[in-house]
Amino acid sequence: MNNLENKIEAILFWRGEPISRKRLAEILKVGQTEINEGLENLKNNLQSRGIVLQEKDNDITLGTSPEFSTMIEDLQKEELNKNLTKSSLETLSIVLYRNGASRAEIDYIRGVNSSFTLRALSVRGLVERIADPKDQRRFIYRPSFELLSYMGIKSVEELPEYSEVSNSIKLAADNLAEDLKKENTTNENDGAREN
Amino acid sequence: MNNLENKIEAILFWRGEPISRKRLAEILKVGQTEINEGLENLKNNLQSRGIVLQEKDNDITLGTSPEFSTMIEDLQKEELNKNLTKSSLETLSIVLYRNGASRAEIDYIRGVNSSFTLRALSVRGLVERIADPKDQRRFIYRPSFELLSYMGIKSVEELPEYSEVSNSIKLAADNLAEDLKKENTTNENDGAREN
Amino acid sequence: METENTQSYTIKTSAFEGPFGLLLDLIEKKKLFINDLTLAQVTEDYLKFVTELGESKPSDVSSFIVVAATLILIKSKSLLPDLSLTNEEEGDIKSLEERLRLFELFNRLGGNIKSAFGERIIFAPEERKNEVLVFLPDAQITKESMMTLVQDVLGRIPKKTFLPEVEVKKVISIEEMIDKLTERIQGALRMNFREFSGKVTTREEKVTVIVSFLAMLELVRQGILNAVQESHTDDIMIEKQAIQNE
Numbered sequence: 001m002n003n004l005e006n007k008i009e010a011i012l013f014w015r016g017e018p019i020s021r022k023r024l025a026e027i028l029k030v031g032q033t034e035i036n037e038g039l040e041n042l043k044n045n046l047q048s049r050g051i052v053l054q055e056k057d058n059d060i061t062l063g064t065s066p067e068f069s070t071m072i073e074d075l076q077k078e079e080l081n082k083n084l085t086k087s088s089l090e091t092l093s094i095v096l097y098r099n100g101a102s103r104a105e106i107d108y109i110r111g112v113n114s115s116f117t118l119r120a121l122s123v124r125g126l127v128e129r130i131a132d133p134k135d136q137r138r139f140i141y142r143p144s145f146e147l148l149s150y151m152g153i154k155s156v157e158e159l160p161e162y163s164e165v166s167n168s169i170k171l172a173a174d175n176l177a178e179d180l181k182k183e184n185t186t187n188e189n190d191g192a193r194e195n
Numbered sequence: 196m197n198n199l200e201n202k203i204e205a206i207l208f209w210r211g212e213p214i215s216r217k218r219l220a221e222i223l224k225v226g227q228t229e230i231n232e233g234l235e236n237l238k239n240n241l242q243s244r245g246i247v248l249q250e251k252d253n254d255i256t257l258g259t260s261p262e263f264s265t266m267i268e269d270l271q272k273e274e275l276n277k278n279l280t281k282s283s284l285e286t287l288s289i290v291l292y293r294n295g296a297s298r299a300e301i302d303y304i305r306g307v308n309s310s311f312t313l314r315a316l317s318v319r320g321l322v323e324r325i326a327d328p329k330d331q332r333r334f335i336y337r338p339s340f341e342l343l344s345y346m347g348i349k350s351v352e353e354l355p356e357y358s359e360v361s362n363s364i365k366l367a368a369d370n371l372a373e374d375l376k377k378e379n380t381t382n383e384n385d386g387a388r389e390n
Numbered sequence: 391m392e393t394e395n396t397q398s399y400t401i402k403t404s405a406f407e408g409p410f411g412l413l414l415d416l417i418e419k420k421k422l423f424i425n426d427l428t429l430a431q432v433t434e435d436y437l438k439f440v441t442e443l444g445e446s447k448p449s450d451v452s453s454f455i456v457v458a459a460t461l462i463l464i465k466s467k468s469l470l471p472d473l474s475l476t477n478e479e480e481g482d483i484k485s486l487e488e489r490l491r492l493f494e495l496f497n498r499l500g501g502n503i504k505s506a507f508g509e510r511i512i513f514a515p516e517e518r519k520n521e522v523l524v525f526l527p528d529a530q531i532t533k534e535s536m537m538t539l540v541q542d543v544l545g546r547i548p549k550k551t552f553l554p555e556v557e558v559k560k561v562i563s564i565e566e567m568i569d570k571l572t573e574r575i576q577g578a579l580r581m582n583f584r585e586f587s588g589k590v591t592t593r594e595e596k597v598t599v600i601v602s603f604l605a606m607l608e609l610v611r612q613g614i615l616n617a618v619q620e621s622h623t624d625d626i627m628i629e630k631q632a633i634q635n636e
Contacts, residue, residue, distance in 0.1 A: 007266065009245030010259040014267050016211065016518045027270065049240065050204025064205040071202065072209050075222065084528045092531065093540035109543060113320030113341070116212055119517055125525035129517070137272045146525040151533055160537045169540070172547050179311075211515045247512060261510035268511065277508030282407050284500035292499050304492055307408030307453050314548070340514070346503065347510030355502040360495065367492050374485060 004028065004038035005045060009062070018059035080124060091117045092143075095127050097165045098173075099156045100142035102132060108176035109169065199223065199233035200240060204257075207248075213256040213340055249343055250350045256340055261347035276319065277345075282312045287342070290322050292364055294351050295337035297327060299375055300368075321345070409457040410493035412439060424490050426483060430468035433461040460486045 007028055012019065025035045039060065043053045054063045064072050084092070091114050094106050106114045118141055121127045126147050132138040143156065156162060202223055207214065220230045234255065238248050245263065249256050259267055268275065279287065286309055289301050301309045313336055316322045320341040327333040338351060348354060414424075416435050422428035440454045460482045467473050467483075475483070 003243075006243070006245035006260065007263055010263045010267065011245075011270070013208075013246050013257070014259050014270070014513050014515055016515045027266070045244070048198075048201070050198075050201035050206075051208050062208070064209050065201065068202060068205040071222075072205060075206065075209065080524065080526050084530060089528075089530055089535070090539050090543055093536040094543065096536055097540045107318045107320075109547065111314055111546070112317050112324065113339070115320065115517075119212070122517075124527075126527065126531075137274065144525070147527065147531070150525075150527045151531065151536075153533065158533075160533055165537065165540055165544070168544055172544060176547070211518070249512065256514065258512035258514050261512050264509070264511040264513075267513045271513070271516070275508065275511070279504060279507055281411075284504055285407060285411075285496060287503050288496045288500035291503065292496065304489070304496060305408055306410040306457070306489070306493065310548075344512040344514065345508055346506050347512060348506075349512075355506065356499065360499065363495070367488070367495075370488060371492070374489075 005042040008038050008042055012062045018061040021058050087117050088120050095141050096143050098169050100140045102138055102140055105173040108173050200237040203233050203237055207257045213254040216253045247349055286312050290336050291338050295335045297333050297335055409454045410490055414494055426464050430465045433465040
């Protein structure tokens with residue numbers, strides 16, 4: 001049973017960005033011929049469907065079917081012009097006062113997972129995602145330059161009570177991270193609740 | 196030619212995040228029945244494919260097929276936390292098999308205070324906290340898509356033994372609600388139990 | 391009957407989290423099912439553990455105590471078959487068994503989660519690089535609103551995550567409860583002493599058992615006293631710190 005096209009579909013869907021045939025062959029440990037065949041099959045599978053296979057030079061990506069492009073564009077516009085939610089604004093305030101925060105830090109402080117919220121902020125150009133200089137596997141979200149100028153400040157230090165608030169955020173993030181680490185490890189050896 | 200399921204697929208793909216049935220109906224200007232039908236068809240289209248449709252309460256999202264778990268895991272840089280402590284397991288099994296529970300219920304079943312465990316799970320994005328529709332002062336903790344994803348299931352109904360135990364759990368839940376009510380009234384007096 | 395053996399039972403704390411976990415663990419180690427008979431058989435081990443817990447981790451005791459009280463009732467009833475229980479006491483016993491069964495069920499289902507978790511993951515799409523190069527602010531974003539929001543968030547963080555959520559008052563009243571139970575059982579014991587005069591050998595056995603059982607109760611009482619005192623000093627320390635910080 002050949003499910004190469006399914007694998008390709010999964011990779012393309014997950015990645016969401018163009019990927020070369022060569023790279024696909026590498027990942028799937030097969031030859032060019034198989035990849036080309038798999039892509040043909042996938043293209044057939046996707047006929048008369050909501051998503052299509054797009055090719056440019058040797059790069060492949062999945063996209064929404066062209067017949068729905070107006071609908072998607074409208075949605076995009078609508079999405080972008082919506083008011084930000086309370087949780088987005090909250091997340092933004094942490095990013096600002098922390099002057100760049102990892103998702104984990106924001107999660108600890110808010111007590112909930114912030115991935116969708118951060119995505120919403122990043123789509124609107126309010127925050128930028130950069131690789132954490134300390135750990136390349138992680139990302140740091142920092143306020144965009146445009147955001148600062150929109151707020152009429154040259155740097156985050158000009159935010160009201162910046163140093164005070166900034167310090168308490170840092171402290172809180174450290175403490176919470178510490179506590180959670182305990183929960184995730186020591187509880188295993190020590191069944192009873194800690195003091 | 197009915198291409199509602201294709202439109203739904205395009206929207207889900209474009210969005211890349213969960214979306215509610217209600218919102219889909221709004222966007223596509225059709226009724227709930229049509230949406231449900233479209234989703235059924237889409238689910239069928241996605242059988243034996245690289246991507247799957249996940250459902251939770253009234254929300255829908257797309258994800259990669261669980262059979263390609265290792266492949267995608269190898270591709271992604273972020274390290275995944277697969278550890279669950281004893282208290283996390285207990286709490287998750289209540290949240291999952293009850294498909295949402297209040298903290299009081301979780302505490303009652305576990306016999307210990309679960310607030311810290313719930314916070315840790317919420318930070319990890321494995322549970323979501325929402326206001327109880329029946330009582331706005333309370334919260335309900337329910338499974339997140341992330342939790343379903345880690346379990347490799349498309350909906351809670353796919354949990355092992357789900358149909359076998361769901362009846363007895365429902366029954367027990369009624370007794371539990373009864374007991375909790377009693378507990379709350381006596382606790383209000385002076386925190387002590389009867390005698 | 392060798393189920394009443396007094397050999398000290400060592401419990402690995404890793405096996406359980408709370409009172410039900412402990413109880414279930416004790417029952418399963420003896421390969422028993424949950425019912426009042428088996429609960430009576432593990433009562434002493436349970437009490438022994440709670441006593442030890444009271445010495446090492448006083449703040450954890452309270453959730454175990456309520457269960458201990460019900461176990462003592464069950465145990466007393468099994469030793470003194472003529473002991474008549476009030477409706478409330480019967481209700482407590484029934485409720486403990488039900489809760490334990492429910493806990494056992496979720497505990498078992500937790501095993502399903504443990505074995506499936508992270509094995510076959512469904513991945514959501516990765517966060518895409520930001521292709522749409524737009525800047526779309528929102529009138530709600532101002533210096534002032536950002537400050538207010540961030541302070542709200544900070545204010546919502548749980549003050550001290552590990553502070554035991556047990557009121558001293560509650561522990562004291564539980565201690566009183568055990569006192570009452572002890573009295574109640576001693577009273578019943580005197581009243582029912584004749585009931586034991588079956589065979590002489592078993593009678594001696596039973597008396598020994600009851601005496602050691604009561605000694606156990608006394609130990610638990612001491613353990614709780616410890617807990618109360620320690621909680622008191624804890625409290626005082628926290629108050630002091632708060633004052634110094636002001």
